[in-house]
Amino acid sequence: MTTPHALTTLAELEAHYAEAGEASLAKEVDYLHPHYRAFVEAAPLCLLSTVRAEYAEVSPRGDAPGFVQVLDERTLLLPDRRGNNRLDSLRNIIADPRVGLLFLIPGVNETIRVAGTAHVSVDPALIARCIVDGKAPATVLVISIQSVFFQCARALVRSSLWAPESQVARSSLPSNGTILAAVSRDPFDGVAYDESQPARMKQTLY
Incomplete structure (x- = not known):
């Protein structure tokens, strides 16, 4: 299958960019x-x-x-x-x-x-x-x-990346437990996973 607009050879790629400094x-x-x-x-x-x-x-x-x-x-x-x-x-x-x-x-x-x-x-x-x-x-x-x-x-x-104003609150994104419950083939207790995560992280850091 041909992908439109794809650059597929080195010659095509190099022609699209200036030479490295x-x-x-x-x-x-x-x-x-x-x-x-x-x-x-x-x-x-x-x-x-x-x-x-x-x-x-x-x-x-x-x-x-x-x-x-x-x-x-x-x-x-x-x-x-x-x-x-x-x-x-x-x-x-x-x-x-x-x-x-x-x-x-x-x-x-x-x-x-x-x-x-x-x-x-x-x-x-x-x-x-x-x-x-x-x-x-x-x-x-x-x-x-x-x-x-x-x-x-x-x-x-x-x-x-390092600017304080760029930091994202973890709570603004799906939790690990929420993701596991949504994508796992078998039922997964996402709430229990999230609740146990802080202790699990502390116990298994090293």
Whole structure:
């Protein structure tokens, strides 16, 4: 099936845009320069992109700044904290090691993009490095860096992401329990789920 107005070749795509500026190309390196390392170590949140057979996925990963550890200029360590045990990202990495990471720092409009490959490790020495409050992650991702560069501030400036007036009240959107009750195939007690969520979050954070 043909999709009208779709650009389907590199030639068509490149003809539709101006050439990348000199700085846009010069900022990319294949290792973690000390200046880029400063951003990674200041970030309490990164988005992890992985690839599966049908499509790509992205998942948030967050903790205190420095939770993504720098082993050396070409290797990062990302602990897998407690979650929902769907293991989507980890399953994807087992099948296809390609990953991308986007590091965000509150109040900073530039982000850092890292691309490379990863493997899932249960190395006791690596896991021990990531213990928080006496709790160890089940596994760690060992990420081999292939590309690093900073993303300019336009997207976050346009979105006003960090502006206090941009904050959205959680109560203005459907609750997790409401969503589960609506989309689950079996009847789901959404009200009970919402009521138990604060305690569940506290008990399973690490």
